Amino acid sequence: MTNKSYWKDTAAIRERHCLPGDMNIDTVIIGGGMAGILTAYFLKQKGKECIVLEAGRIGSGQTRNTTAKVTSQHDLIYADLIRTKGEKQARQYAQANEKAIEEYKAVIRKMNIECDWEDCSSYLYTQEQGQRLHNEFMAAVRLGIAARWTEKTELPFPIQGALRFDGQGKFHPLKFLKAVSEDVVIFEHTKVRKATPDGVQTDRGNVKASNIVFACHYPFPIIPGHYFMRMHQERSYVIALENAPLTEGVYLGIDPGSLSVRSAGGLLLVGGEGHRTGENPNGGQYEQLIKRAGEYWPGGKEAYRWSAQDCMPLDDIPYIGRYSGGRKNWYVATGFKKWGMTSSMVAAMVLSEQICGRISPYEEVFSPLRMPGLKGMGNMALEGAHAVANLAGTSKLSEDAKENIRTTRCSHMGCQLSWNPEEGTYDCPCHGSRFDARGNLLVGPAQKGICKGGDRR
Template sequence: MERKSVWNDRDYFERRPPLEGDRTTDVLVIGAGAAGLLTALRLTQSGREVTLVDAGRTCGGATNNTTAKITAQHGLIYTRLKKQFGARAARAYAALNSRAIGEYESLVQSRGIDCGFERLANFVYSLDDERILREETLAAAEAGLDVHFVRETGLPFETVGAVKTENQAQFHPLRFFSAVARDLTIFENTRVTDFREGEACTPGGRIRARQIVFAGHYPFLNRPGYYFMRQHQERSHVLVLEGAQLPDGMFIDEKGGGLSLRRAGRYVLLGGANHRTGEPGGGYEWLAEQAQKYFPNCNIIDKFSNQDCMPIDGLPYIGRYSSRWERVYVATGFQKWGMTTAMAAADILAALIENRPCPEAELFTPARGPSRGVGNLLRDGGKFVKGIAVEHFGGASHTVEDLAPGQARRVKLDGRRLGVYRSETGELFAVETRCPHLGCSLEWNPDERSWDCPCHGSRFDYRGRRLDGPAEQGAAKKDHL
């Protein structure tokens, strides 16, 4: 299901037909979001025949709901990279992501893309810890970024300072990617239903390919790869403000749940309130409070949310899907920096497929072990155990009669555990609370009226329709209560 954001003031993408009939191609890219489009573009430019398929519309998922910052300064990343992986890894990360910004600019200029691309400084600020900002400034400078510590940010609230990284960028993502997609072969509403190395099956036909890339946000194959054990998903929220003033630059709190800000034409995007998918949110309400506090004369004209894959060791997985498959590749785990990482992934994947040297590929390889993320691996495993336990042994003491309009609860009816939502008009909608992915218990998300899985991040609307993977099908529903 395609979701709307501030970028969707008109339909930038021409509609593409679903696949009908069998097809043979050099490279099949599964997922027509930012990473899929850029990978396809790179490979097409080198003379390969590339076919993209997407289960929905082109850029209808995470790319549609981004804040579209293009930056190599991903929070306090370089201090952590240096400690966990070493100074060489930090330099490689900075070089790859800085190159990605330049490649965006080159495409904008060479193709004359009207997407509001502009170079701006990026600020990572802190409300209370100057020490960690100064430590990050030193680490980022050592990694090769043009960065310095500043005390003043111009923000409408007090900070102790910020890490200021020069010459980063922002743009209008759908204007850019609609231009990139124009000359690519894309089949929309074409879900891959079965897969083996060298061939993918869809409802309309088979696609045979020498190389296959999974670029659809979250890999839907549990085995091999086991990506569901190696990352979890988080949601973040954005309010679109009219009448708010913001200084030049892009801004983000060093704390994960803090505020993110950028201008978008006459609007300001106020984001943040991150939380694990399936856990209590209240993000829109909190952001509205911050908007009223810091921009008292603004109007909230829109809101949207996004979902991000968070790898256990803090680095994306880009490379071969599994050691068992030599010609199958993946790009996932972009955390909250999908725009820059999508371009970086396209560079790495194109180099691997074309058998060219790529010095950064080793850092991001999915073949790396979990040794630097054992704590997160155990935590995520505990979430899975808890989710299974809740589904099998958790209570369901509420009754359908207890539900007020606009409310949802887990109830037990005819021996089945159901999640029941009563609409504002009084209509009831019931789904099984067992996630069809691996059986965890779904939790109600009142902000977005959805049933969300805290284990692996699958989401379903109150009718049971799939919103986000890794689940490949909707939640089972009960039509008559």
């Protein structure tokens, strides 16, 4: 079966023109996914002139590959946040994401958007870590979240318990994005090559801007910010099943290898089998998902399959705010850790306030300028060691690849690429860049391909 997202197959967004040439603007936003479009929408509402530059098509990156859960329940997060960041910042995180859910509803009502929005409950479940999940329940209650403990779910297998958050949501992300994008100025097929203190240089012209927002999934400048030292990327997989019982709630297991479950458009979406990008030498993720789904939903038939890639921050908190201390007019939204829909709205809320010279009540916990803490420092050391190991690695091109590929080194920082047999790509285990079988760039932070004769895209 060809990999194809259900969202992409059931929504069409009209194509925009590329940048017509040099331009001056107050704010330029790099990236036409959910975070970039929402930030532009909020800025327009606040009276700021801005444009969005998208290298491909609107929503063609991670937004079309999400499971589209809109929830403040982000795996096991709150007990750890209280322990490592303190109750004040943990409450900021909770309130920001709860507010994000309400903002989605407000935009949908205001614009009368038909995007299959459903209010629902979100569940974390466990089959073997009941005490750990109960600790998360207590932390959520302490922070003012209307959380409940239950042992009853719609899942077809026994559990020790589940943590339930009511008042959450699920929707069709591209139908929503289609409507919101009509209200902002977007230039597609315009690749940003370089960012400067006062603007960006693209393959279609230069844009001079007072503010620059990096909403392009993974910020590509190596310096400043050093985001390559502060994140890694992971891939995860989804299959959509016909003829399977649907769920009203959305589910995520906390045990190793657990599944993500939600329904959409008469299909049951089952996700899992994730791994660090570049560490998938044997493949087989989809087959394993199909096998497991067959055990729990034996009547289900695969209708779609797709994969996503997520930036994983050192301390489990997204980087949303000023890009670095040395670039006061640069802003960033990245490191969403598999919670891109809610985090995109949080980013739009925080960044639009900061660009307008206001203080967001949520900015402290998400600040990219924060100290990483003991946990973050430990993870940074591990990331550094991982990069060094892959910089030293060697690999030979296959005979088939030699015709098109000039190197198996990533064009970002030279790490040794790994062949991904599941998706037929060359993936970077250091920072997550991906290239197709002919060496063309698919996903950054790399800015160019590894094919002979230059990138053909």
